[in-house]
Amino acid sequence: MPDAARPPRHVLILGGTTEARRLAAALAPEPAGAPGSATVPEPAPRVTTSLAGRVAAPRLPAGEVRIGGFGGPEGLARWLRAHAVDALIDATHPFADTISHNAALAAATAHVPLLVLRRPGWVPGPGDDWHQVTSLDEAAAALPALGNRVFLTTGRMGLAHFAHLTDLWFLVRSVDAPEPPHPPRMTTLLGRGPFTLEGERALLREHRIDVLVTKDSGAAATAPKLTAAREAGVPVVVVRRPPLPEGVPVATDPDEAAQWLRRVFSEASAR
Incomplete structure (x- = not known):
């Protein structure tokens, strides 16, 4: 399919964190992203952020938003297929280990590229007890x-x-x-x-x-x-944080995540 006729790539972000909102703001066509935000892959993809719904009044990200669970890894895999998701980014809280492991299983089942976006952990300094x-x-x-x-x-x-x-x-x-x-x-x-x-x-x-x-x-x-x-x-x-799923690439900030998306989309276009 020629590029001009192909629908926008669809990115699903498992969100709820500051990094997830920053990435969605940078990727979503409107708004285009704040100064200094992550570099946007071209053309701009369709962006959906999924929120767990545990907070009564969550801060909503740019782009499309869905709220609620998927019904385990099988439900998430079905959602990825049904909504033609091209890339999955797990940008949930570092302690949301259940959804992280579900995402890894679902991505493998649906054959969707997966990235974990996690901010670095804290490090004790002099004087810390x-x-x-x-x-x-x-x-x-x-x-x-x-x-x-x-x-x-x-x-x-x-x-x-x-x-x-x-x-x-x-x-x-x-x-x-x-x-x-x-x-x-x-x-x-x-x-x-x-x-x-x-x-x-x-x-x-x-x-x-x-x-x-x-x-x-x-x-x-x-x-x-x-x-x-x-x-x-x-x-x-x-x-301490729970371990991440094995074998899944990790980015530490939205810029790295956007670079990963560019590589994934470029490789998909070349195939």
Whole structure:
């Protein structure tokens, strides 16, 4: 089929992150992307971003948007085929391991090229008192020896792992209000990043926080809490990221993802 007659390439982005929104803004025909954004493959592809629907009022990306699950890897593979998807980019949260593994299975089944877009993780620096663990259960087990007033920033979905810690007090920050089960001694702070360093310093001070719990999201918008904890001498329990699916290429920013798309589309046109 001549290029002039071929419909635009279709890219499905599994989104919900800042990087996913940046990539969609750069790829979608309108808007064309902000200055300094990722380089757009030519011609502009059709872009669909899929959101899980766990946040009540998500930040919507450019291009087409679908909300909700696919029904496992088989459902996602069917969707890829039915909507003639030419490339799949997993730009979900670093801890969304279920959808990442489903994406790998679905892409292999539907024979669709797959890329994982993941921002780099955080790295401890001089003065940091980090206690790295592999799960929320390990994080909960570490807390009694580290402090009594916990700033918990791991999201509302995992609070059940801390519900048995009845002697500790928790300040929980999340985008939406959490539901039980959760720790009995808990105050909820609704908020969405980016957060400022001065704001995080004040929060630790006002609530007399003596231990912080976070997942290694690697997000710049939420990194100031780590600086504030280091300055205050507050230990930090850091939950490591789950492993990525084996054999899937990884980009660390939207520019790399756009370059990968260009290569994939160029190779497809040459065949």
